[in-house]
Amino acid sequence: MLAIFREITVTCFFSSYLIVLVLELLRLVGRVPGRGLAVIAMTSIGLFTHLAYLAFRVTVDQSSGELGLLASWLDWSLLLAFGLTVCFLVFYLRRPDTIVSFFFLPVILGLILLAVAMRDRAPFSRTEATEVWRNAHALAMAVGAGAVLIGFLAGVMYLLQSWRLKRKRAGSTLRLPTLESLQKLNRHCLIVSTVAVGIGVFAGVVMNLNRWGHVGWTEGGVLFSGLLFAWLVAATIVEFAYAPARRGRKVAYLTLASFGFLILTMLAVLGSSHGQVPTS
Amino acid sequence: MTLQMMGCSHHDTAVEFRERFSFSTEQVTSALAAFRQRFPTSELVLLSTCNRVELYAAAVNGGELDRKDVATFIAEQHSLSVEEVLEHTIYRVGSEAVEHLFTVAASLDSMVLGEAQILSQVKQAYELACTAGSAGPLSHSVFQAANRAAKRVQHETSIHRRRVSVPSVAVGEIVPEVFDSLSDKRVVLCGAGEMAEETLRYLHQADARDVCVVNRSPERAEALAHTYRVQTAPWSSLQEQVVRADLLVGTTSAAEPILSSAQFAPLHAQRKGRVMLILDLAVPRDIDPAIGEYSGVYLYQIDDLQDACDKNRREREKEWPKAKKIIAEETQQFLSDLNHRATGPVVRRLREQAEQLKAEELKRLISKLGHDDCDSVISKEIEKSFDRLINKLLHPPLASLRDDAAEGHQRGLLDALRHLFNLGDD
Numbered sequence: 001m002l003a004i005f006r007e008i009t010v011t012c013f014f015s016s017y018l019i020v021l022v023l024e025l026l027r028l029v030g031r032v033p034g035r036g037l038a039v040i041a042m043t044s045i046g047l048f049t050h051l052a053y054l055a056f057r058v059t060v061d062q063s064s065g066e067l068g069l070l071a072s073w074l075d076w077s078l079l080l081a082f083g084l085t086v087c088f089l090v091f092y093l094r095r096p097d098t099i100v101s102f103f104f105l106p107v108i109l110g111l112i113l114l115a116v117a118m119r120d121r122a123p124f125s126r127t128e129a130t131e132v133w134r135n136a137h138a139l140a141m142a143v144g145a146g147a148v149l150i151g152f153l154a155g156v157m158y159l160l161q162s163w164r165l166k167r168k169r170a171g172s173t174l175r176l177p178t179l180e181s182l183q184k185l186n187r188h189c190l191i192v193s194t195v196a197v198g199i200g201v202f203a204g205v206v207m208n209l210n211r212w213g214h215v216g217w218t219e220g221g222v223l224f225s226g227l228l229f230a231w232l233v234a235a236t237i238v239e240f241a242y243a244p245a246r247r248g249r250k251v252a253y254l255t256l257a258s259f260g261f262l263i264l265t266m267l268a269v270l271g272s273s274h275g276q277v278p279t280s
Numbered sequence: 281m282t283l284q285m286m287g288c289s290h291h292d293t294a295v296e297f298r299e300r301f302s303f304s305t306e307q308v309t310s311a312l313a314a315f316r317q318r319f320p321t322s323e324l325v326l327l328s329t330c331n332r333v334e335l336y337a338a339a340v341n342g343g344e345l346d347r348k349d350v351a352t353f354i355a356e357q358h359s360l361s362v363e364e365v366l367e368h369t370i371y372r373v374g375s376e377a378v379e380h381l382f383t384v385a386a387s388l389d390s391m392v393l394g395e396a397q398i399l400s401q402v403k404q405a406y407e408l409a410c411t412a413g414s415a416g417p418l419s420h421s422v423f424q425a426a427n428r429a430a431k432r433v434q435h436e437t438s439i440h441r442r443r444v445s446v447p448s449v450a451v452g453e454i455v456p457e458v459f460d461s462l463s464d465k466r467v468v469l470c471g472a473g474e475m476a477e478e479t480l481r482y483l484h485q486a487d488a489r490d491v492c493v494v495n496r497s498p499e500r501a502e503a504l505a506h507t508y509r510v511q512t513a514p515w516s517s518l519q520e521q522v523v524r525a526d527l528l529v530g531t532t533s534a535a536e537p538i539l540s541s542a543q544f545a546p547l548h549a550q551r552k553g554r555v556m557l558i559l560d561l562a563v564p565r566d567i568d569p570a571i572g573e574y575s576g577v578y579l580y581q582i583d584d585l586q587d588a589c590d591k592n593r594r595e596r597e598k599e600w601p602k603a604k605k606i607i608a609e610e611t612q613q614f615l616s617d618l619n620h621r622a623t624g625p626v627v628r629r630l631r632e633q634a635e636q637l638k639a640e641e642l643k644r645l646i647s648k649l650g651h652d653d654c655d656s657v658i659s660k661e662i663e664k665s666f667d668r669l670i671n672k673l674l675h676p677p678l679a680s681l682r683d684d685a686a687e688g689h690q691r692g693l694l695d696a697l698r699h700l701f702n703l704g705d706d
Contacts, residue, residue: 162578165457165578166572166578168580170454170457178456178457178460179459180459181460183555249576250553
């Protein structure tokens with residue numbers, strides 16, 4: 001299996017993205033049957049090879065002693081390009097009629113070229129890499145927790161506003177934001193928290209690999225962070241795939257449940273040695 | 281003649297009874313004709329709006345019409361029992377009825393204090409009575425005075441500033457609790473009458489761009505849609521429109537709900553949980569109240585606007601005493617004028633009688649003095665003296681009569697004068 005990954009190079013996904021850009025530029029010529037499907041297929045292939053390349057680098061780097069994992073300009077540029085490509089695919093799937101590709105793809109290709117240009121620069125040491133990924137982990141988890149918390153507050157306000165309106169209390173002095181804005185806030189918080197917690201979990205994994213060489217998956221904080229992320233991904237997928245879930249009280253319930261998972265995660269983190277320097 | 285008012289309003293009667301009690305325009309016309317036939321010497325003006333149904337009847341004092349007669353007449357019009365009508369309605373007579381009409385016309389009794397719609401509805405009711413021939417001298421004067429009083433309140437207080445009618449409260453107070461903006465919302469307006477037009481005006485001001493008018497009569501819908509440059513849809517597509525709507529407004533005069541809970545159930549499933557605000561501004565109600573129980577559906581009926589109206593009322597409380605003072609002044613002035621006008625024929629006959637006596641006595645005196653010998657200058661002096669005598673004699677009783685008239689003939693001087701000087705009846 002690793003042998004196949006070994007064959008994957010930057011050229012593979014760079015070419016995929018370049019083909020996607022060319023396909024998208026065909027819009028300027030006229031209507032091309034099957035163009036949309038080809039864009040999705042090529043982007044998916046590009047993402048797969050991109051991810052496989054990064055995974056392979058982690059595997060190789062792990063066995064290289066003092067060098068940090070995913071701790072070089074090359075890695076970070078490729079990671080950023082990967083994140084941008086995921087965003088592009090999401091935007092494209094939501095609105096295939098738009099030309100977001102004209103904006104995203106040049107930047108993605110530029111980042112990959114930058115990564116190639118920086119490949120000779122020496123990577124950071126494991127200690128330095130640990131610090132970088134620790135900060136990324138902490139920042140992303142803080143943003144994710146904040147988004148879950150704001151989503152929870154929006155959910156509570158939504159349910160309260162809905163209760164008020166059902167009981168004909170509209171027009172009273174103590175007003176709340178509109179149902180529409182609370183619903184939008186709920187959705188945005190769900191998406192932001194999923195992305196942020198995803199980045200946080202990923203950064204945590206890389207940090208652990210840099211620091212210990214393995215991830216303690218059974219440790220409370222890690223386990224519940226993973227569970228929170230899994231829940232957020234599931235909630236976001238349901239929210240996107242099932243129209244009623246993105247409207248009305250259902251989205252409020254999703255964010256309330258997310259808050260429940262956040263509380264469990266916080267209890268697990270605070271109740272364990274997660275994030276603390278072990279005393280020898 | 282005395283004015284009497286029998287009716288009900290949102291203040292003390294539930295919408296369920298007002299629905300049964302209300303009159304459509306056609307029903308008003310036939311009711312006025314029926315009244316005219318049954319009580320030929322009495323007058324009637326019938327005011328029927330979403331929030332109130334009031335009958336203003338005028339009859340000769342002690343004449344053919346009393347409270348029970350009016351209640352019986354209403355009961356027959358709506359197949360209600362007389363007891364039911366008496367139980368659910370209020371009754372005002374004389375100065376109280378006049379003051380009530382002035383208060384209603386000035387929009388001080390409206391659900392939304394200071395709303396402009398009611399004065400035009402009062403005028404319409406009066407004009408309809410004039411057309412039907414059921415209005416008379418008292419109706420003419422009291423409704424014209426009501427218009428004057430309402431105008432005075434409008435001009436001399438700020439109670440009508442930023443006027444707020446039921447549709448404007450619905451669009452201005454309820455909609456902003458649900459939606460950020462109406463510019464990207466689908467609005468379906470059922471009905472094309474006066475209420476629909478006013479609602480559409482406020483929707484237009486609120487930047488609603490995707491509005492569709494649905495009405496049984498496509499011609500009226502087209503006319504309204506043309507004025508505000510919105511779309512129309514056939515009545516048969518109502519259910520399809522409900523599925524697409526974010527805001528549904530009911531303003532039809534349909535006797536039965538246009539959307540039942542059973543009809544709505546499959547439409548709700550098709551809406552896939554989209555939030556829907558329903559403003560049912562019609563009486564009788566257009567929307568089955570059970571629809572408000574569905575998840576994501578927020579139904580506001582006309583009575584539910586009370587909260588917003590109460591707030592509105594509180595904000596205008598400062599102007600309330602001033603407006604009420606104007607109404608009290610106008611009521612007093614009207615009654616005073618009315619009573620003064622009632623003394624007119626008696627005073628005129630009294631003066632005519634005095635003039636006749638003067639002429640007879642003057643003629644007799646001049647013939648006794650001898651016409652030829654009597655200087656014309658002396659004749660004029662004698663005539664002036666007679667005039668002064670008559671004026672001095674009549675001044676105290678007429679002044680007392682005027683004062684008594686201003687107080688509503690409480691001392692009965694008009695009757696006394698009529699009998700003392702044998703002036704005959706009206």
